[in-house]
C-alpha cells in the first residue's frame with residue numbers, strides 16, 4: 352500500500368529543521384511527532400527513517416539532487432524516502448519525480464567518488480584517511496552508515512540469559528546471544544519492547560553490546576565502593592550495579608539533572624538499591640572531594656564527539672567540528688584528573704569514550720599517565736583475560752562497527768599504585 356502523500360511534506364518540513372543542526376535529530380523528530388499526533392505509526396516510521404537516510408547520505412544525495420527539479424529540501428526528502436521505502440511506495444509524487452528517483456536508483460554507488468561514498472564531513476574524512484588509509488576509512492564509514500542492531504542486556508539480578516532467550520523466542524522475537532558480552536542478546540529486528548513483561552519487570556535493558564563490555568571491564572565487585580562519574584541516564588550504572596549484585600555503594604554522578612532523572616524509572620525496574628544518583632555542579636564539586644581516595648572502581652564515560660555512534664546518531668558527524676573536538680579534549684582531561692582523585696590505592700580508573708578519534712582516546716590516556724605517575728596502565732589484554740572476554744586487544748579496548756558490530760568505543764584502565 353502506498354504511503355499517504357503527506358509523508359513527503361512532513362519529511363520535508365522536519366528535515367528543514369534537522370538540517371539546521373541546532374539540536375539532536377532524535378529530539379527534533381520526537382517533538383515533531385508530538386506536535387503532529389495524527390501521523391500514523393507507519394508514516395512516522397517512514398518520515399524518521401527518511402530523515403536518517405538523508406543524514407547518513409547527505410553528500411551523495413546533495414550530488415544526486417543537482418539533477419532534479421523543485422525545492423531542494425523536497426528533493427532531499429524524496430531521495431531519503433525512496434531509499435528506505437522504495438519509489439513505488441511513495442504517494443503524491445509527480446510522474447517526473449518518480450522517473451527521476453528511478454534513474455537515481457540505477458546509479459551504482461560503488462563507483463561514486465570516494466568522498467561521496469564515505470559521506471563524512473571533509474575534516475573527518477581527511478583525518479581518518481591520514482590515519483587508516485582510504486580503503487579502511489571507506490569500510491569504517493560504510494559500517495557507520497548502517498543502522499545499528501538492537502541489543503539487550505540481561506539483568507543478572509532478575510534473570511538468566513538462556514531463560515530470556517527462551518522467553519523472547521516464545522514471543523516470536525528472533526534473537527541470539529551477543530558474540531562477546533556474556534549477558535548480551537542481539538535481536539534480528541526492532542520490535543517495540545516497552546510492553547514486553549521482560550522489559551517492564553526489569554529483566555532486560557536496551558544496551559549496545561559495546562556499552563555492556565565497557566561496564567564489564569570496570570570489573571566492579573560485590574561490596575565495593577564504585578563511582579560512575581559521567582552516569583547520564585545510567586546505561587552503564589545499571590550494568591555496574593547488577594555486577595555488584597546490588598551490594599556495596601555505587602555513586603552515579605552527572606552535571607545534568609535532566610539526564611540523571613531518566614535513571615530513576617530504570618532503577619525502579621532494575622530492582623537495584625545500591626545506586627546513589629548525585630547531581631554535581633562540575634567535576635571539582637565539593638561532593639566529589641569528600642570521597643577522595645575512597646573508591647575501588649571509577650568509570651569515566653566521558654562526554655565526547657560521539658563519532659563512534661553514527662549508526663544511531665548520524666547527525667553527529669555534521670554537528671561536530673575540529674573546534675568542538677578540541678573543546679571536548681579540555682573537558683575530558685579535566686574530568687579524568689578529577690575522577691582520579693577518588694580512586695583508592697590499588698583501585699582502578701577506567702576512561703572510556705564512544706569516539707573514534709585518537710585525540711579523544713589514546714592522547715588523553717597517555718597525557719593522563721604522563722601527568723599521574725601514581726597510576727599505571729593495566730593492559731586491556733589482561734583485563735579482558737580476567738573478565739574472560741574473547742576479544743583480541745593490546746593496551747586499549749577499541750571496538751568498531753566494521754569489526755565487532757558494536758558502536759565505536761575506546762577504553763583504558765589505570766590502576767593506582769598501592
Ligand SMILES: C[S@@+](CC[C@H](N)C(=O)[O-])C[C@H]1O[C@@H](n2cnc3c(N)ncnc32)[C@H](O)[C@@H]1O
Nearest residue numbers: 581582583585586587605606607634652653654
Ligand atoms: C557519554 S555520556 C554518559 C553516558 C552514560 N554513561 C550511559 O551509559 O548512558 C557523558 C555524560 O557526561 C556528562 N558530563 C559532562 N560534563 C561532566 C562533568 N564535568 N562531570 C560529570 N559528568 C559530566 C554529560 O552530562 C553526559 O551525561
